Amino acid sequence: MKYVVVSGGVISGIGKGVLASSTGLLFKTLGLRVTSIKIDPYMNIDAGTMSPLEHGECFVLNDGGEVDLDLGNYERYLNITLTKNHNITTGKIYSNVIEKERNGDYLGKTVQVVPHITNAIQDWIEKVSKIPVDESGKEPQVCIIELGGTVGDIESAPFVEALRQFQFRVGSENFALIHVSLVPVIHGEQKTKPTQAAIKDLRSLGLTPDMIACRCQEELHHQTIEKIGMFCHVGPNQVIAVHDVNSTYHVPLLLKQQKIMNYLTKKLSIGELPKADLESGEKLLNKWRQLTSQHDKSFETVTIALVGKYTHLHDSYLSVIKSLEHSSMKCNRRLKIEWVESTNLEEEMKTKNLSEYHKAWHYVCQADGILIPGGFGSRGIEGMISAAKYARENNIPYLGVCLGLQIAVIEFVRNVLGVEHSTSMEFDNSIKEEEASIVYMPDVDQIKLGGTMRLGIHETKFVEDSNWSILKKLYGNSNAVYERHRHRYEVNPLLIEEIENKGLKFIGKDESGKRMEIIELKDHKFFVGTQYHPEYLSKVLDPSRPFLGLIAASAGILDDVLNRDDLNYKGEF
Numbered sequence: 001m002k003y004v005v006v007s008g009g010v011i012s013g014i015g016k017g018v019l020a021s022s023t024g025l026l027f028k029t030l031g032l033r034v035t036s037i038k039i040d041p042y043m044n045i046d047a048g049t050m051s052p053l054e055h056g057e058c059f060v061l062n063d064g065g066e067v068d069l070d071l072g073n074y075e076r077y078l079n080i081t082l083t084k085n086h087n088i089t090t091g092k093i094y095s096n097v098i099e100k101e102r103n104g105d106y107l108g109k110t111v112q113v114v115p116h117i118t119n120a121i122q123d124w125i126e127k128v129s130k131i132p133v134d135e136s137g138k139e140p141q142v143c144i145i146e147l148g149g150t151v152g153d154i155e156s157a158p159f160v161e162a163l164r165q166f167q168f169r170v171g172s173e174n175f176a177l178i179h180v181s182l183v184p185v186i187h188g189e190q191k192t193k194p195t196q197a198a199i200k201d202l203r204s205l206g207l208t209p210d211m212i213a214c215r216c217q218e219e220l221h222h223q224t225i226e227k228i229g230m231f232c233h234v235g236p237n238q239v240i241a242v243h244d245v246n247s248t249y250h251v252p253l254l255l256k257q258q259k260i261m262n263y264l265t266k267k268l269s270i271g272e273l274p275k276a277d278l279e280s281g282e283k284l285l286n287k288w289r290q291l292t293s294q295h296d297k298s299f300e301t302v303t304i305a306l307v308g309k310y311t312h313l314h315d316s317y318l319s320v321i322k323s324l325e326h327s328s329m330k331c332n333r334r335l336k337i338e339w340v341e342s343t344n345l346e347e348e349m350k351t352k353n354l355s356e357y358h359k360a361w362h363y364v365c366q367a368d369g370i371l372i373p374g375g376f377g378s379r380g381i382e383g384m385i386s387a388a389k390y391a392r393e394n395n396i397p398y399l400g401v402c403l404g405l406q407i408a409v410i411e412f413v414r415n416v417l418g419v420e421h422s423t424s425m426e427f428d429n430s431i432k433e434e435e436a437s438i439v440y441m442p443d444v445d446q447i448k449l450g451g452t453m454r455l456g457i458h459e460t461k462f463v464e465d466s467n468w469s470i471l472k473k474l475y476g477n478s479n480a481v482y483e484r485h486r487h488r489y490e491v492n493p494l495l496i497e498e499i500e501n502k503g504l505k506f507i508g509k510d511e512s513g514k515r516m517e518i519i520e521l522k523d524h525k526f527f528v529g530t531q532y533h534p535e536y537l538s539k540v541l542d543p544s545r546p547f548l549g550l551i552a553a554s555a556g557i558l559d560d561v562l563n564r565d566d567l568n569y570k571g572e573f
């Protein structure tokens, strides 16, 4: 097993995750099996309890793990399936050690950060890195470990120390470190001092960079690279320039151009690989190249109004944005997202700030399609309901994800069934049951998952009379789909018959037939809602089908897409 650690200096949020996933992808293009681990030095056990406005989206895995959004990057780039244990947090490590201490496992010793916490971290990494994560079912050969935050922070200190020890545990030929740093441009000059200081900090903690990845808004000058090499005591071939590019999908190619694999394979003593593996790796690289160059050549735009409640931090919807991007690339369109804060669409806004109200409605009305993503709590709900009504009545392509499905159902019950005050029990739990569109239906898996939410992968079966469904066609006419969930509330069974009689069909249900999973409106360009979150399984080369439908319908090419022969294509790479 070869370990590649990606750490960061200077500031956080400079694209460590993309760099780490891109490096992983390049290992994969050599034909190697790659896995990844994300370390988050915060105390939370997982990302499930954090507001999306804190750390961005909470990503959900097959096993129901609620994890950091970077795990989504890894799954998408590397086409792998991770587990909740691939996300290590301080909270998880400490509770593990404390539990052992309570069991008396330390045999009377004083339990300390060094060596007990640091050993627990190393044991965890070694164990988890061996879990098979791809279709081969075999143990991975390369493990990318991303260390969140910046080196030098108090919280990450035990992890940095654990990694320092780890290089000796696994041997230096199995351990490489990429440190990501920032080169700011001040008055036109590329400044290297922050990088020098960051590397000094790193070395003082006992870690030596094999590569220094310099993020910069512009291409790095040759002199800058040489200067960093000299002051940071590394060769110029160990300094990689990662300037801002058209899209994050170009980053693997940018790294490839700079021949980072030459250095890394040598350092990690990766010898000749079998020809078949090399060939499959080469095929993957070509697909990737094709995708990015095709995208650079597409100029027609598709505009989606994203009506949500966490729009101030776009990372809150990272997988949704990625799914829209994957689908736009597949449709040869440039994606434009109009961010609409749903409260701005509400009547109240007219008196509070009329211009914001008009601006928000202008974006919704100008868009080619409307998307309402997941969310919790009552703020902004009325604005979303109005947007769904607008889409339904004006034949505008609509996709509702989780909360977005619930919104579309509430809107339909209010305006088509005439139950004026209908809402979800999440927003008003005193509402009469027969008037509630959305109710609380505890999951049978509740105890197993230890929470009250329905989480992780579950089967959705298409109902018998669903051959007319656009979404079913997009899913290659399969009878069942497996997608990830994260919700508590569901469509009220008491209202189902009446809703269906008026034309909104529940075309996908869970195995028991009791939970409504997919809605679709007949005689509409594209009006779909899913109780599950399809965005968690979208892949760069295999976009999520509900999102593909939204983009294709919004771009006016749905029939073309439905007639393509590659709809059965399932993440081949």
Ligand code: GLN
Pocket: 373, 374, 375, 376, 377, 401, 402, 403, 404, 426, 486, 487, 488, 489, 490
């Ligand atoms: N708040 C809703 C529920 O709990 C929707 C959840 C979501 O959109 N993820 O069911």
